[in-house]
Amino acid sequence: MNKRMALVIDLNKCVGCHACATNCKAWNTGGDYGPLTDVEPYGKNPDGVWFNRVQTYEVGKYPNTEILYLPKSCMHCKDAPCVKVCPTSATYKRESDGIVLVNYEECIGCKYCSWACPYGCREFDDYDGVMKKCTLCVDRIYNENLPEEERQPACVLACPTRARTFGNINDPESEAAVKIKERNGYKLMPEVSTSPSNHYLPKQKVKIQIDEDEILTRKHVIVETEKKVSSYAEVTSDDIAVP
Amino acid sequence: MHPEISLVLLTVLAGAGQGIFILLVALNSLFYGTGAVPSEYIVAAGAISLLFQVGGIITSTAHLGNPHRGWRAMLMIKNSWLSREVVTLSLSVGITALYLLLYYSGATGTVLFVTGMVGIAANLGFYLSCSMVYASVTFIREWSNAFTPLNFTLFGITSGFGVNLAIAHYTHVNTDILFGINSLTLALALVALIMKLLSYRFNATAYVSVNVKNAIGVNDPNIKLMDMGASYDHYNTKEYFYENAEKITRKTMFLVLTVAFLVPIILWTVAALKREMAYIPELTVIAAIAMIAGLIIERRFFFIQGNNVQNLYYANFRSTGVRNPLESRARKGTPVPMN
Ligand code: SF4
Numbered sequence: 389m390n391k392r393m394a395l396v397i398d399l400n401k402c403v404g405c406h407a408c409a410t411n412c413k414a415w416n417t418g419g420d421y422g423p424l425t426d427v428e429p430y431g432k433n434p435d436g437v438w439f440n441r442v443q444t445y446e447v448g449k450y451p452n453t454e455i456l457y458l459p460k461s462c463m464h465c466k467d468a469p470c471v472k473v474c475p476t477s478a479t480y481k482r483e484s485d486g487i488v489l490v491n492y493e494e495c496i497g498c499k500y501c502s503w504a505c506p507y508g509c510r511e512f513d514d515y516d517g518v519m520k521k522c523t524l525c526v527d528r529i530y531n532e533n534l535p536e537e538e539r540q541p542a543c544v545l546a547c548p549t550r551a552r553t554f555g556n557i558n559d560p561e562s563e564a565a566v567k568i569k570e571r572n573g574y575k576l577m578p579e580v581s582t583s584p585s586n587h588y589l590p591k592q593k594v595k596i597q598i599d600e601d602e603i604l605t606r607k608h609v610i611v612e613t614e615k616k617v618s619s620y621a622e623v624t625s626d627d628i629a630v631p
Numbered sequence: 632m633h634p635e636i637s638l639v640l641l642t643v644l645a646g647a648g649q650g651i652f653i654l655l656v657a658l659n660s661l662f663y664g665t666g667a668v669p670s671e672y673i674v675a676a677g678a679i680s681l682l683f684q685v686g687g688i689i690t691s692t693a694h695l696g697n698p699h700r701g702w703r704a705m706l707m708i709k710n711s712w713l714s715r716e717v718v719t720l721s722l723s724v725g726i727t728a729l730y731l732l733l734y735y736s737g738a739t740g741t742v743l744f745v746t747g748m749v750g751i752a753a754n755l756g757f758y759l760s761c762s763m764v765y766a767s768v769t770f771i772r773e774w775s776n777a778f779t780p781l782n783f784t785l786f787g788i789t790s791g792f793g794v795n796l797a798i799a800h801y802t803h804v805n806t807d808i809l810f811g812i813n814s815l816t817l818a819l820a821l822v823a824l825i826m827k828l829l830s831y832r833f834n835a836t837a838y839v840s841v842n843v844k845n846a847i848g849v850n851d852p853n854i855k856l857m858d859m860g861a862s863y864d865h866y867n868t869k870e871y872f873y874e875n876a877e878k879i880t881r882k883t884m885f886l887v888l889t890v891a892f893l894v895p896i897i898l899w900t901v902a903a904l905k906r907e908m909a910y911i912p913e914l915t916v917i918a919a920i921a922m923i924a925g926l927i928i929e930r931r932f933f934f935i936q937g938n939n940v941q942n943l944y945y946a947n948f949r950s951t952g953v954r955n956p957l958e959s960r961a962r963k964g965t966p967v968p969m970n
Pocket residue numbers: 461462463464465468469470471488504505506507508509510521582584
């Protein structure tokens with residue numbers, strides 16, 4: 389079976405630090421698929437090409453709200469609508485590993501592919517007049533000039549909480565595939581027929597049991613004996629350092 | 632969606648240009664050799680048709696990031712409607728020019744007829760592929776429906792016939808034929824008006840089966856965007872948003888219906904009722920100009936109304952005061968179903 393390379397992003401671990409996005413920009417602007425042109429980077433309205441953007445959402449109603457960070461880059465869809473609409477075949481999907489790429493030499497900059505992508509994952513470079521997007525760091529993952537442990541996407545290497553896993557999800561033994569299976573990894577917009585390769589691992593509510601004496605000894609607090617201390621505390625993932 | 636003026640002009644002008652050619656071929660085939668359709672008309676209509684089509688092509692290149700390799704757009708005719716649009720438009724231009732050349736060099740009626748029919752096939756192919764470029768974007772519901780191909784074709788043909796009528800007045804076409812074109816154009820314009828009203832109605836209630844919950848994968852009705860992941864507007868917020876979309880909706884709809892349809896319909900009705908009025912050529916010129924101008928506004932508004940589902944990720948994006956229509960529709964109680 390052909391490989392299907394993908395990113396698996398653990399939303400439970402992501403802390404929204406944007407390290408993946410900035411390292412992606414740093415590597416790719418000088419990589420084979422650069423530059424990621426900036427317009428007015430120090431001006432009032434900075435704009436520029438980014439292959440990866442981290443969006444922040446608030447979920448729930450105050451006071452029971454939770455913050456969700458959603459890093460989003462090209463999903464390398466199995467049934468990629470951007471590939472089908474391209475009039476020049478500049479956008480193509482590689483048979484061997486499922487990576488969707490843009491050939492800048494052939495792209496005429498008609499932007500049609502970006503209209504067809506429901507995830508908003510294509511970025512037009514006004515300066516070069518071509519469409520750009522995440523390459524799944526195709527110039528890193530097979531790059532023999534890099535030490536083997538660094539043949540990983542730049543975003544994966546940068547993530548301080550190791551929320552990002554890269555791998556072949558067609559191989560059930562791969563770390564990425566195992567995580568999807570064990571943690572109920574999901575796709576964005578599952579009802580549309582794109583079949584994205586990238587998966588997200590959902591946020592989890594973590595419940596732990598804390599005994600009364602544990603609170604007493606650990607926190608060294610004096611608790612009036614007649615006052616009942618709840619023996620269960622509900623703690624969300626935000627309260628716990630995830631190993 | 633951001634209304635790209637070059638694409639607006641391409642679709643309207645090329646559409647009208649091909650409508651002119653269709654009627655020209657029809658008239659010349661029907662009345663060949665009778666003298667009812669003078670050569671001045673053929674040459675003038677053919678030239679104006681070419682002008683419209685080539686004008687459309689030239690303005691459309693302004694949309695491309697790399698126009699110098701625009702020819703590459705013809706390569707994927709098997710898959711891409713955009714490719715088919717470019718091919719059929721190039722064919723149409725070529726055949727219009729060839730038709731004029733053949734006419735000028737005194738080709739026989741049969742040769743002209745066959746060339747004309749091939750040209751009309753290319754024209755119809757263009758209407759279909761040009762509209763399918765938009766109708767096939769399933770993630771923009773306002774575009775992805777049957778009204779898009781029907782209206783692009785109907786509006787192109789009607790405006791082309793309207794321009795033809797004006798040209799025919801100035802080039803001494805037989806008055807009975809003039810009356811015929813006038814009646815035909817009027818009938819088409821009435822149908823076009825009804826179709827436009829129906830498509831506005833459809834768009835007012837159109838919804839997509841995706842919502843912000845399944846877009847980000849959280850099953851909670853309260854999802855608010857806190858940070859869009861950029862300091863300022865970028866490609867994804869510029870290309871898919873039009874700042875004043877909601878504000879201009881009603882006004883623009885009224886303007887489109889009046890300028891593109893009502894004004895020409897009234898003028899052509901006057902001409903049809905009182906046949907002598909048809910001899911006031913200025914009236915038909917005003918009608919044709921109104922229709923083309925109105926269709927430019929209509930096409931621009933068509934872009935603005937298009938709402939790509941990727942906007943769900945920027946649903947609460949407020950920096951320019953934009954509200955996502957999908958969101959407001961959901962609030963009004965129009966179904967935005969999960970799954
Ligand atoms: S996420 Fe968008 S750009 Fe990437 S493969 Fe899918 S449709 Fe194409």
